[in-house]
Amino acid sequence: MRRFAVGVALVAVLVAASKAIPEPDLTAADADRTNAPAASLRRAATGVPPPASPAFSVGEPRLLEHAETTGRYAPVVNPVAAVESPRPDADPVVSLLPTTDEGTDNVVLVLGETRRKGRSWVHVRLPVLPNGRTAWMPRSALGGYRFVRTRLVVDRARLRATLFEAGRPVFSAPIGVGTAAAPTPAGEFYVRLKLAGFDDPFYGPVAFGTSARSAVLTDWPGGGYIGIHGTNAPELLPGRVSHGCVRMRNEDIVELGRLMPVGTPLTIL
């Protein structure tokens, strides 16, 4: 009843406003037009079918958690001289080839970038002596970046290796490290390559190559690289028993092999 009264009131307002022109003959159709806002829109809408159901919906976008990324690495794609500073005339430090002796791509850990005179340079951690050496090379010498969220911490005092993923520990195992005569070096390194499917029980089923080098066994065949691998003498673990490598039980190295990608930064305490 009230709505009808308001409708009538509106008609009265419109009629009053149109006194200057001949009074319109308010047939039902006219009333519909003047009293029915959005009639045309409403009529057009009722002719439209319902939407087809989409084949998929998109989930909520997830922003990156920057704290999760621990590092990035890239393969050397051209033979390159790594130099002291990001300048073409800087002193050379070492030459790097695209392939390692083991036949893998020679990867470097990338610590930073800079641009000089329109050219991109990268600051990289090198697998050379002295341990901890870094240098610069043109970005163009490297392939695509791969990012990692893991970090391996080798604690020589506690004889324990712990793998962190996005800051949380996901693996821990007792280890053997180097003797006093052939110590495992301390410092910041990275996992450089992975070997599997070889037949040498001394190293167990899986072996990781790191960028760390023995500072003592410099004449070692292959360059004296520190590895992380299994063992055929698990009874010695934990202990200071190796020539510098980090040894763990075979079941542990297999699990680490599943969890730790090449390129993972390595901290040896």
Add this chain to the structure above:
Amino acid sequence: MTHDHVADRAAEELAATLADVDSDGALQETAALAFPETRGGFLRRSLALLSGLGTAGVLASQSRAAPGLTKNDVAILRFDLVLEYLQAGLYTEAERLGELTPETLAWARVVGAHERAHVQALKGLLGRNVVPSPSFNYRGVTSDEQAFTKTAVAFEDLTAALLKWQAVRLDSRAVVAAAVTLHSVETRHAAWIRHEVGLAPVTSAFDEPASQERMARLIASTRFVTSPARTVASGRPRFTG
């Protein structure tokens, strides 16, 4: 499976995907361009094989359509997935490196999250017809403001155009209904980055479509697609022990 095989399989599947929607071979040429660094010329040989056999025979085992998805739609969706892998990777890396202006980084952060969500949605729809991501080398574009914004504008504009071209070629109406929800977001991305760098966000009352072949050429021109790093081998260790 060694990494050689993994890389070549990815290249083969992308080539097959591209070949699927372009029967006259023009796209196969550009697919070869998209993979300049695949080892051993495997890609060129597999493309030759595909042209010789025709797509149907070679792809029979690879492209049994998911329930409700035709072979045609699978091919289009796989192409989109590779494009989304590329864009998601580009924007994610730009954000991680953090070398661009704050405004561009803010754009990359939001848009990267969208493209990553698109990757997940397309992978979910494709199911076992999914293709793995190629490896990418973004070659310093992700840390150079000019190069990045130029590349982002090109990809967002062309992705929007591509989705229009694909929409009228999709068999499934449900896929069309889903695809248009992504298409309008790509046009937003495009207008946003254009506005940010001082270009007109919109240049015409009607935006034109563009073909997959054009997009394949853009991808090839960037030389972003590369082979994965080989980091695993099976030789005997020579570590100090």
Add this chain to the structure above:
Amino acid sequence: MNEFCGEFGEVRRATRGRMLARVAGGAVAALGGGVLIALRPEAATPAPSVSTDRKIFDFALQLEYLQAAFYSAAVDGGALRGELLDFAETVGGHEREHVAFLEQALGPAASPKPRFDFGRATSSEREFLDAAVLLENIGVSAYNGQAANLTKPALGAAAKIVSVEGRHAAWVSALAGREPAPRAADPGQTAAAVTAMLKRTGFVQ
């Protein structure tokens, strides 16, 4: 639907005329029996056909009429400056081209152009921005909701239009200090939901 409209922002127009119109609109709805169709997403939709294309384009034309009139009124209103004025002029031109295209496609069968009253949305920069964001987002959702109901030729044309609406939406959102791309996907809306959102603005007389 309320949640969805909230994302589109709110537009208020406090004029007496609008209040009257709203009340009268309620009256007519009750008397005339205008019904909002409740839709389930899984409802079967008819196969695309030229006659369905026409109905969808007719609805789209109503939206384009609204947008074209809005931008014209805003430019004439004289309150816009700088890039905002440039936006309204540019986008108004596009919407007029969309109107022309759809009118030509539909011919005499097109539903009549409604009358519009934009109140302060065309005389205040802040209200203009809010209204433009809302209208462009509504346009995108309307086209996205109908794309799969169109025949392929009509879809090709509609895609060219919604592409531009998406750019408009991002541009004006940036000008308004909002997220140009607030979601990873823009869901389609039913014609009824679009109509309801437009009616809430009070712009359509």
